[in-house]
Amino acid sequence: MRYKITVEYDGTDILGWQRQLDGPSVQEYLENALNFLAEAGGGKNSDAASELNTELTAQASAPHRLIGIQGAGRTDAGVHALGQVAHFDLERNIADWKLREALNFYLREQNAPVAVLAAEAVDDSFNARFSAKGRGYVYRILNRRSPSVLLKNRVWWVPVPLDVEKMRQGAAFLLGRHDFSSFRAAACQAKSPVKTLDRLDIATSGEEIIFTVEAKSFLHHQVRNMVGTLKLAGDGHLRPEDIKTILELRDRKAAGPTAPACGLYLSKVWY
């Protein structure tokens, strides 16, 4: 049986989505939770988890099964998720709620900064990465003179005043299908720098400036590079129309710096 899960995480103290040798990742926490579940066990305190353990143990062919998980998109160290999606296979049918509760139980046992929001059985043809029709990100800037301790690692703190209207004017040049080489990380592995940006809205909420960005897929660092460049239109270092020129130059050096990871959230993936 194939399962789809929707996942929230705090990226602050992890190396990102993908499993790494030198530190914790979301993938590692989730795969550990799945393998704890699948292992022969018992003596656990969660009813859902222990019931599920019993079910799984009853037909487990080996004591240590290694279950792999694939995510819709890799997020970098420090980047958060409100709705990352992933899939994996288990040998048998488990009720959605039971799987969600059991995974959350094992995630909490690991003190993981990861929570499962939803779990559901899906068709075997479902692939979290390749079936995705679109991805949505949110980027949060806190624009005020004083730093925030309550939003530490949750926003990019920009103490100089930003002109939101000028950022919106600049953002308009990025909408649609373009060669986004100017906003592409050197390490990007995409075959083509051409992407179609479906949405780039900039809203305000109290002292926050919130970017909502949607596309079928993105280049590596594309959202953070666009935000870092639009910020320069907001603080007066660039004119809004400079964003058009920067895009046309297809040169990473023409654009602004990469905005910090801590303001970025993978908010949703749709299929």
Place this chain on the structure above:
Amino acid sequence: MRYKITVEYDGTDILGWQRQLDGPSVQEYLENALNFLAEAGGGKNSDAASELNTELTAQASAPHRLIGIQGAGRTDAGVHALGQVAHFDLERNIADWKLREALNFYLREQNAPVAVLAAEAVDDSFNARFSAKGRGYVYRILNRRSPSVLLKNRVWWVPVPLDVEKMRQGAAFLLGRHDFSSFRAAACQAKSPVKTLDRLDIATSGEEIIFTVEAKSFLHHQVRNMVGTLKLAGDGHLRPEDIKTILELRDRKAAGPTAPACGLYLSKVWY
């Protein structure tokens, strides 16, 4: 000169507002910052702070001046503030922005979970505690099945569904002038248990239930005890009209448990 400051803090890793012998407090962080400022120094990297230092040092009568600070209200360990107010005296006139920047510089040097949002010179008769005309608190419940890692220590996570309308019906009985003994901590030092509750609104925002509570002043634990009891009206353990009975019994044992500190924010104080 007397100064008024407005302060944000993350209460998670501190013992509360008031200075304690066995761990950090907001008062200690702020008094340390003020005394760093007033001490002879230099070699600091913040322009505002070092300029201020020079000014202060030029007329300091002793190398270590102990400046005390008084807050509008004491908050307990784990309780946050979006707008705590405090006052203190300095020997001379300092521009508001310079004082705010310098304090934030020294708070960051201490890695304090405290930030100064505003600073202003006020009349000598101003007293953060006794001049206050009212205090506002916000209490945040996250009401969903899955825990949240991004809102850890920022909300009370309640996984069972809560009926907001029933909580509102119960809350209505608490508005106005009453003897709040049923919602008063044993350690409360107030002379009288009679308080006037001016506002107790319950709103929803996504998966959150947000209480907005206002009064001239509160008993110790009053907000958390009211929220902890109203939650029982929301999950069906109490009927809304039971809140009236509990209030009339004037007995702490009649009410529900104290809601966790991490959901509570001192949001504003007005004068």
